Structures are given as C-alpha cells and as structure tokens.
Amino acid sequence: xxxxxxxxxxxxxxxxxxxxxxxxxxxxxxxxxxxxxxxxxxxxxxxxxxxxxxxxxxxxxxxxxxxxxxxxxxxxxxxxxxxxxxxxxxxxxxxxxxxxxxxxxxxxxxxxxxxxxxxxxxxxxxxxxxxxxxxxxxxxxxxxxxxxxxxxxxxxxxxxxxxxxxxxxxxxxxxxxxxxxxxxxxxxxxxxxxxxxxxxxxxxxxxxxxxxxxxxxxxxxxxxxxxxxxxxxxxxxxxxxxxxxxxxxxxxxxxxx
Amino acid sequence: xxxxxxxxxxxxxxxxxxxxxxxxxxxxxxxxxxxxxxxxxxxxxxxxxxxxxxxxxxxxxxxxxx
Numbered sequence: 001x002x003x004x005x006x007x008x009x010x011x012x013x014x015x016x017x018x019x020x021x022x023x024x025x026x027x028x029x030x031x032x033x034x035x036x037x038x039x040x041x042x043x044x045x046x047x048x049x050x051x052x053x054x055x056x057x058x059x060x061x062x063x064x065x066x067x068x069x070x071x072x073x074x075x076x077x078x079x080x081x082x083x084x085x086x087x088x089x090x091x092x093x094x095x096x097x098x099x100x101x102x103x104x105x106x107x108x109x110x111x112x113x114x115x116x117x118x119x120x121x122x123x124x125x126x127x128x129x130x131x132x133x134x135x136x137x138x139x140x141x142x143x144x145x146x147x148x149x150x151x152x153x154x155x156x157x158x159x160x161x162x163x164x165x166x167x168x169x170x171x172x173x174x175x176x177x178x179x180x181x182x183x184x185x186x187x188x189x190x191x192x193x194x195x196x197x198x199x200x201x202x203x204x205x206x207x208x209x210x211x212x213x214x215x216x217x218x219x220x221x222x223x224x225x226x227x228x229x230x231x232x233x234x235x236x237x238x239x240x241x242x243x244x245x246x247x248x249x250x251x252x253x254x255x256x257x
Numbered sequence: 258x259x260x261x262x263x264x265x266x267x268x269x270x271x272x273x274x275x276x277x278x279x280x281x282x283x284x285x286x287x288x289x290x291x292x293x294x295x296x297x298x299x300x301x302x303x304x305x306x307x308x309x310x311x312x313x314x315x316x317x318x319x320x321x322x323x
Contacts, residue, residue, distance in 0.1 A: 019323030026321060044322025047263040047315065048282070048289060056288045057321050070322050086290050086317060089297050157323065184323075206323030 003234065005179060005201055008095065008127030008148045010066065012039045015196065016226045017068065017181065018219070019206025020057055022158075028215060029060040036219035040066045042097055042204065044073070045083050068129065070097040077116035084121050096121060097151070097183075098130040107157040111138035115145050122146025131183055134168035139176045150178050151204065154195065155185025158207045162191040166198075173199045189218075189225030196229025197237060258310045275306040278314065290317045 004011040017040040020029055033041065041061050049055060061067070069087035074080035077100065084096040098121070100113040114130045115138060122128050127148045132138050134152035142150055152169055155161035163169070164185065173180050179201035186192050192203045203226055212218035258271050262278065269278060275293070279286055291298045292315040298306060308314070 019321070021321035021323045023321065029321075042323055043319040045290070045317055046320045048284065048318050050263070050282050055318075055320060057319050058288065067319075069319065072322055086292060086297055087319075089299070090290050090319070204323075 014039050015202035017204040021206055022210035026060045031216045032219045035216045036223045040068050042068045042070050044070055045087055067092040068095045068097050070099045072099045074100045075102050077113040080117035081120050095127045115141045118142055118147050119145035134165045136171055139172050149181050151181045151183040153184040154182050157184045159185055160187030161185055162187045189221045192222055193225040193229035196226050197232045199233050261313045273308045276304045
C-alpha cells in the first residue's frame, strides 16, 4: 500500500525531515541521512565567513536530497522573502521553510509576518512550509495564503522538551486541510511516534539527533519511531475505556462460580 | 575603490569585476549566492558585473540549519 506524502508537486515516502545544523562535524551528515532515510534536509543561508571558507554544507548532503532552505535570521516578512529569493537563485528548487523570529529567548515565530511572507512567496511559485506556533487562526490564514503544509512547534527550538503543545497540534490535525509537519522541540523518538499516532503528516528534527551521544543511531531510532507511529495511525488505534474489559473469555473457568 | 563586502568596508582595484572579488576570496562560484545593492545575481553575471565605489555586496552560502 503506497503511503506517500505530497508536498507541493513532490511525493516523499519517508516522513522524517532532518536538519543539518549543530553537528560536531558536518561530515557525519551523509551517515545521518542514510540512517534516517530522510529525503528532505533543511539548510540555512548566511554570509560567507571568509576566514572559514570550507564551510560548504552542500558537499555533505547527498545530491538526491530535496533541500529545504529556511529563512532563519528573518525578523519580518520582507527579510524572509529576500532570503527565499536568494535561496531559490542557487538552483536547488523552490521549497522554502518560513521562519520569522524576533524573540531571541524562546525563538518563537511571528505568525503575522509568517502569513504575509507565505502569501507573497506562494504567489511567486514557491512551495512554502511555514513554521508557526500551533495557532489555529494563523494556520487557517496560511491555508488561504497558499502554504503547502503547516509546521507547528512541539516545544521551543533546541529544547528537546517534547510535546508541550500536544492538544493544540491535535486541533490543527483535525481542522487544517494541509499536511501538519511537527517541527521543533521533539526530543525523543517516542515523542515523534506519538505525533505520528495523532495523525501528523511528518516530523522535522535537528537538535534531538544532533545532540544525541550517538547521532547516527538516534537518527535510525527516529526513523523507526516515525514509521511505527504512522503505521499505528493507519492501522487505527483501539478505543480507550474507563473500565477494564477482559482480554480472555469470561466463561469456562476451571471452577464452579 | 571602497566597497562593502558582507557588511565590512574593503578596498579593491578600480577596474575590478565581481569575479575578481570571488577569486580573491578563493571561493568557488558554484557554492555561493551573490547580491549587489539589493539585486540578486545569476551565476552567469559574475564575470560581467563591474564593481563601483560604495557597492554593497553580499556573498552568501548555505550552512547547516534546522
């Protein structure tokens, strides 16, 4: 049974998207990609550091991977649009993750500016994946703005705190007719599994893998967890009950009652 | 002449074109994105674009990110 995820005009099979930041050495990235099986990897755009010219992340990302540049650093919609256009010029496709952040302590995204940037870029033909707080009203605006998916956070970026926003993500899964890709804050494979059991379309992870003692093994663990969660969702979880319901027959006991 | 390269002031010969700057920094054109005075350049323009006094040039590349 084919269970592909459609984002824009592309289908992906693996519902784990990985980041490329925070690794102790970038040369580990091919092993991360292999262990996770991911088909999409995020990157950021920065000024070249002329004293450290060898920092070209793309040489570590396999050529068949779909790049997802983010607009990190953008403080408003105009800056996000500029970063998106610069990224597209490179020739790696038209996918863009909108990240508009003014808050340096919690790195929480600005939903209003994110919607503005999404509308501009969607009209220019980008496949837009906006990163947001799990806000239903913002998410509805993003649907109208032409987003290809909605990416709500589970917890603040880099915290590994897991599903702090579980109930709000559930609302988005129920109400928003776009793929819901949970991005940021997932810390454990069990968090990712839970997210997929809930019906999310995919997970985007960076810190949880990069900060692990064994990032390659952790990438494999997340791949398995996400696959398990997705299969559980497709299988249909059994209902919960407030009372016990016996798993063995209640007749034929070896005693007279 | 003086230009602003990635936010810092630098001096370059009067006749410089963009590719001279890229080569002076020992960068491969295939790994970078360039913007001059707010205009994003195509790679085939790097050899053609002359540099003028006070030009604001941004040379960018992809780095690791989440």
